[in-house]
Amino acid sequence: MCKLGMYTTRMCSVLVAVGTVVSCPTYAADRAVIKVRGDSKAEVMWFRSGAVLFTDRGFRLTDFPAALAEEKFLRSSIDATEFDVVRGGRLIVLTHQLILGAASQAETLEKQGFVRTKEDRFQLFETREIDQVLVYEKQTTFGESYRFGKWVVVLGFEDARSARNRTRATEGKPFFVYPADTPNTGVLFVDRQTEDHSGHGHNSIAECRNGDIIAFYSVTGTGADNWNGHGSAGWSEYRRSTDGGLTWSTPSPFEYSKRMWEGTEMCSALVYSVVTTPNGTLVATVIHYANEKWEKQRAPAYFLSKDQGQTWQGPRAFDESATVQDIAYTMDTSFVHAGEIFIVFRGGGSNMTPGGPQTLWVSSDNGESFRQRSVLPFDDATYYWAAGALDHGEIIVYTYDAQPQRALPLGRQTVPRRREARPDPTLPRA
Numbered sequence: 001m002c003k004l005g006m007y008t009t010r011m012c013s014v015l016v017a018v019g020t021v022v023s024c025p026t027y028a029a030d031r032a033v034i035k036v037r038g039d040s041k042a043e044v045m046w047f048r049s050g051a052v053l054f055t056d057r058g059f060r061l062t063d064f065p066a067a068l069a070e071e072k073f074l075r076s077s078i079d080a081t082e083f084d085v086v087r088g089g090r091l092i093v094l095t096h097q098l099i100l101g102a103a104s105q106a107e108t109l110e111k112q113g114f115v116r117t118k119e120d121r122f123q124l125f126e127t128r129e130i131d132q133v134l135v136y137e138k139q140t141t142f143g144e145s146y147r148f149g150k151w152v153v154v155l156g157f158e159d160a161r162s163a164r165n166r167t168r169a170t171e172g173k174p175f176f177v178y179p180a181d182t183p184n185t186g187v188l189f190v191d192r193q194t195e196d197h198s199g200h201g202h203n204s205i206a207e208c209r210n211g212d213i214i215a216f217y218s219v220t221g222t223g224a225d226n227w228n229g230h231g232s233a234g235w236s237e238y239r240r241s242t243d244g245g246l247t248w249s250t251p252s253p254f255e256y257s258k259r260m261w262e263g264t265e266m267c268s269a270l271v272y273s274v275v276t277t278p279n280g281t282l283v284a285t286v287i288h289y290a291n292e293k294w295e296k297q298r299a300p301a302y303f304l305s306k307d308q309g310q311t312w313q314g315p316r317a318f319d320e321s322a323t324v325q326d327i328a329y330t331m332d333t334s335f336v337h338a339g340e341i342f343i344v345f346r347g348g349g350s351n352m353t354p355g356g357p358q359t360l361w362v363s364s365d366n367g368e369s370f371r372q373r374s375v376l377p378f379d380d381a382t383y384y385w386a387a388g389a390l391d392h393g394e395i396i397v398y399t400y401d402a403q404p405q406r407a408l409p410l411g412r413q414t415v416p417r418r419r420e421a422r423p424d425p426t427l428p429r430a
Contacts, residue, residue: 042163109152216274234261275335286302382400383401
């Protein structure tokens with residue numbers, strides 16, 4: 001028996017054109033094509049860590065041998081799996097080992113010609129010994145039909161007809177999604193649970209001019225003294241991807257943020273925005289907190305990086321004369337439009353309660369300086385913002401009422417306010 005994932009080959013001769021003979025390999029283990037029966041919810045998924053294994057249970061893939069990496073598997077009911085072979089070829093089936101209490105299909109597989117591979121048993125899901133599995137393999141033939149009871153996982157096929165193929169979720173679309181089998185568990189970016197951290201704070205991401213991606217996230221505290229993981233006490237880190245987000249570097253603490261957290265000058269300084277300017281400079285905006293309850297201590301500052309986020313220069317003031325009552329906080333409101341950088345701020349040192357004014361700031365020199373361009377026509381009872389530029393050049397800012405209007409139907413409560421930013425005639429446009 002060949003080790004799983006390694007195929008024997010034999011040589012054949014093929015006549016090409018006139019009098020020319022070449023050799024080509026043929027494989028003794030082409031992948032089978034199956035057609036699923038009796039399971040309208042069956043799906044084809046990638047065999048990747050965190051994948052949900054069954055349509056009617058929440059068990060997630062824990063571990064697997066390297067030989068099974070990037071295989072497709074059939075996510076079907078845990079109670080039964082039925083299919084016909086419509087093109088002969090290799091199939092792999094996983095099932096419980098034969099121990100007391102295990103719902104194993106090992107005997108059924110062996111009776112139908114499946115042979116156990118040399119792969120050791122492994123922990124398919126959870127941590128109990130009973131959930132370790134054996135790996136079986138067979139070269140199936142067209143026309144064969146199989147029905148397995150509780151439970152098996154079928155993989156190694158080329159296609160599973162009648163099942164929804166999640167591995168083709170983005171085929172023919174003008175974008176790329178990874179992992180492709182949406183919806184899925186995604187790629188683990190930061191495991192905060194292992195170090196008992198919260199991620200409450202803010203996340204920011206930007207693409208550098210050289211194609212690298214820089215992603216900031218917060219490392220904040222848990223427990224009652226940190227609002228049970230909902231506070232702002234901590235620091236910011238960032239990771240870099242050089243392959244479009246497929247893999248990420250080890251975390252790099254944002255040095256200023258970590259220094260403020262470890263010192264006594266303030267409670268924390270968290271990165272809330274990062275944007276790439278027209279000339280490739282990165283601009284990172286930092287919010288200064290007086291305590292874990294989101295009260296602001298001083299006006300925000302910003303940092304510049306002119307080497308794709310390798311080093312940072314700052315802090316810089318948006319306006320030396322601006323106090324925390326003028327500008328204190330921002331969210332997802334940084335964007336580039338018509339060669340300028342825009343960012344929306346809210347004033348006031350209070351926590352998550354209403355505050356103001358809400359102002360639009362702009363830089364025309366790639367972040368070397370900023371100035372206030374306009375005051376937004378929102379009242380102070382608003383919170384959470386997003387901003388950007390529309391197709392025809394208008395600047396748009398969204399915000400929500402800080403307190404639900406209980407007299408309105410629920411559906412209307414969630415509709416954001418929308419305003420186009422108009423220049424303040426009393427301020428210079430430079």
